[in-house]
Amino acid sequence: MNLEAEARGDLLVVRVQEERIDAASAIQFKDRMRELVAAPCPRVLLDLSRVTFLDSSGLGAVVSVMKLLGPDRRLELAALGPVVQKVFRLTRMDRVFTIHERVSDAL
Amino acid sequence: MPCDRGLSSRITLPSAPLAVREALASLVGSPVIRSLPQEDRLNAEILLAEVLNNCVEHAYGDGKGEIEVSLALRRGRLACEIVDRGRPMAGRTLPPRRDLRAGAAPPLAEGGFGWPIIRALARDLAYRNENGVNRLTFRLGPAEADCCP
Numbered sequence: 023m024n025l026e027a028e029a030r031g032d033l034l035v036v037r038v039q040e041e042r043i044d045a046a047s048a049i050q051f052k053d054r055m056r057e058l059v060a061a062p063c064p065r066v067l068l069d070l071s072r073v074t075f076l077d078s079s080g081l082g083a084v085v086s087v088m089k090l091l092g093p094d095r096r097l098e099l100a101a102l103g104p105v106v107q108k109v110f111r112l113t114r115m116d117r118v119f120t121i122h123e124r125v126s127d128a129l
Numbered sequence: 130m131p132c133d134r135g136l137s138s139r140i141t142l143p144s145a146p147l148a149v150r151e152a153l154a155s156l157v158g159s160p161v162i163r164s165l166p167q168e169d170r171l172n173a174e175i176l177l178a179e180v181l182n183n184c185v186e187h188a189y190g191d192g193k194g195e196i197e198v199s200l201a202l203r204r205g206r207l208a209c210e211i212v213d214r215g216r217p218m219a220g221r222t223l224p225p226r227r228d229l230r231a232g233a234a235p236p237l238a239e240g241g242f243g244w245p246i247i248r249a250l251a252r253d254l255a256y257r258n259e260n261g262v263n264r265l266t267f268r269l270g271p272a273e274a275d276c277c278p
Contacts, residue, residue, distance in 0.1 A: 045182045046146035077178045078242035086239045105171050112249045113242045 023050035027058045030129060034063035038073050043080030052083045056090060064095055067128045071101035076109050085115065100125045136161040137201040142181075144189040144196055144215070149181045152198065161200045165207060165269075173207055173269055176250040179243045180211050180265060188215025188263055206252075207269035217258035 024039035036058055043051050059066055068084070070076075076084075088097040100122040102110065110116040122128040138159040142152040156162055157174050165173065177198070184196045197212040218224065224244050248254070251267035258264075 042150065044146070044150060044178065045185070046150050075174065075178075077175070077182060078240075078246055079182060081242050082239045085237050089237065089239070105175060108171065109175060109242075109246065112246050115242075118237065 023047055023054045025051075025054050025058060027061075029061070029063065032063065033065045033067055033129065034059070034061065035067045035069055035125065037069040037071075041073060042075045043073055043083060044075060044077045045079040048079040048083040051080070052086055055083075055087045059087070059091060059095075065098060065128075066091060066095065067098045067100055067122075067125065069100050069125050070103070070106055071125070073106055074103055076106045078109070078113070081109055081113060081115060085118075088119070096120065098122060098128055100128055136164055137199070138162075139197070139199045141195050141197050144185045144192070144194045144213070146182070146185060149178065149185060152181065152196075153178055156198065156200065159200065161202055161207070164202065169207065169269055172250050176247060176267075176269065177209070179247045180209075183243055183247075184211065184213045184215065184263075187218070188213045190216070203268070209267055209269070211265045213263045214261055215263065217263060218256060221258045223254060223256050 026037045026039055028035045028037075036055070038051075040047065068087075084097075084099075091097055098120040101124060102121060107116070110119070110121070138156065138161045140152055140155060142148045153174055156177060157170065162170055162173050181196060181198070188194070192215070194213060194215050199210040199212075201208050226248065227241060227245055250270055252270040254265070254267045256263070256265050
């Protein structure tokens, strides 16, 4: 699971360099994210622009990352493709996360 | 099964997450799914992923087994049949509906998203367990169905 992290002020931008967050990769995604968010940062932004497919396991992994950030830190999402957007909408998770159209909107 | 233009596809895959990924790539590239409108193609991949992942995670668990996927066009809509020989669903029936409005409030659940997605995208869902065979059939719903509550 290739994830690239870059600190921009109080924001940690994590770019997912994979096309899929699915049942075959959800655990690796979660483990890698756990390492990256160990750095102190009040806001974490997940750049999903490269992700063309996400299933319910991938969604579960994103939710678990938000939970491991705890109550004082936020996980925000940016650049959701059509499938990712649809999965968030169908499960109503689009109401739980702050979702930005572009990464630049979150800066 | 009567098919429009004879379009149909059938594949067998071993029960494993990476095999599901490969099977989806093959199904999405099949003439039967390529003949659908763009929105239906996306919905078909999401729906088939959830159904196949359920077979891997629940029917077979960590065990080995095969999953058969049959797709056909019937009256312009995608008809699917998924067969496995793993454990039957609880109570030998489809799981109950879950109200996602409750799930969108804390504490958030990290799982249980699969069936709500399947129910939102599928029509005429039917499940049977007979002689050790699980058989799930459904049609891909109309694209506008995903805006339902």
